[in-house]
Amino acid sequence: MISNMTKKPDIIIVDNNRTFRQGLIFLVTIDNVGTVIGKASNGEEFLELLSHLKPDLVLMDINMPQMDGIEATKKALEIMPDLKIIAFTMFGEEEYYYKMMELGVKGFILKSSGIDELEKAIQDVIKGESYFSEELLKKIIINFDRKTTNKSIENIGINDLEMEVMKHICQGCTHDEIAQKLSISLLTVKSHQSNLLEKIGRTYIPFSNQTNKIMN
Numbered sequence: 001m002i003s004n005m006t007k008k009p010d011i012i013i014v015d016n017n018r019t020f021r022q023g024l025i026f027l028v029t030i031d032n033v034g035t036v037i038g039k040a041s042n043g044e045e046f047l048e049l050l051s052h053l054k055p056d057l058v059l060m061d062i063n064m065p066q067m068d069g070i071e072a073t074k075k076a077l078e079i080m081p082d083l084k085i086i087a088f089t090m091f092g093e094e095e096y097y098y099k100m101m102e103l104g105v106k107g108f109i110l111k112s113s114g115i116d117e118l119e120k121a122i123q124d125v126i127k128g129e130s131y132f133s134e135e136l137l138k139k140i141i142i143n144f145d146r147k148t149t150n151k152s153i154e155n156i157g158i159n160d161l162e163m164e165v166m167k168h169i170c171q172g173c174t175h176d177e178i179a180q181k182l183s184i185s186l187l188t189v190k191s192h193q194s195n196l197l198e199k200i201g202r203t204y205i206p207f208s209n210q211t212n213k214i215m216n
Helices: 018-030 043-050 071-077 092-103 115-126 134-145 149-155 160-170 175-182 188-203
Strands: 009-013 034-041 057-061 084-089 106-111
Touching: 009 018, 018 034, 018 115, 034 043, 043 071, 057 071, 057 115, 071 084, 071 092, 084 092, 084 115, 092 188, 106 115, 106 134, 106 149, 134 160, 134 188, 160 175, 160 188, 175 188
Parallel strands: 009 034, 009 057, 057 084, 084 106
Antiparallel strands: none
16 A cells, blocks of 8 residues: 555546446545546546646546547647556557557556556556556567567567566566566666567557657
8 A cells, every 4th residue: 555655646547437437446545545536438538627637647448439548648648748647458459558658658557457556557657667567568478479580579679688578578477586587676677678568569560750759
């Protein structure tokens, strides 16, 4: 649980599933990981909230009607470039992950994740770090590894240490375990992870020259 000495982030929750949305509100509130200041069922409702609310963080569903999380994120970051966003996602939505990464989103978490992982994601993203669900990361990298050859891996610029990190992720190692096995810091592991995801994303979905990348 986040320390009482630390200011709890003001959070807006955006998800089109009412039951899931209410469950998130309950978890965030009861475990004292943040203060929910608004909720929305789609991107349009969220942008309306953003016209008069100033959240520290948004928990954003990706696949929604009327306006999805990708478009809502793009418009929100044009209004508030420093806004922190964590994307809630499901397996099989890889194309959406890369589009959100291209916009500058730093946090990705599975909808099936528990409160402990949600709290960790919120803490890391609020601090300006990246957070990617380890289960989700493993699936993306395994799928990438199956579809590529050693030559194509070299062509996209994955270096030796990144390869080692990728192998350990595929073996199911946690960030802490990878740091220990490779004798590097946890921050270095996360940095290599972010680099891997960016390179993999460039391979499958080239970044558009028309898109302004919004970085922290």
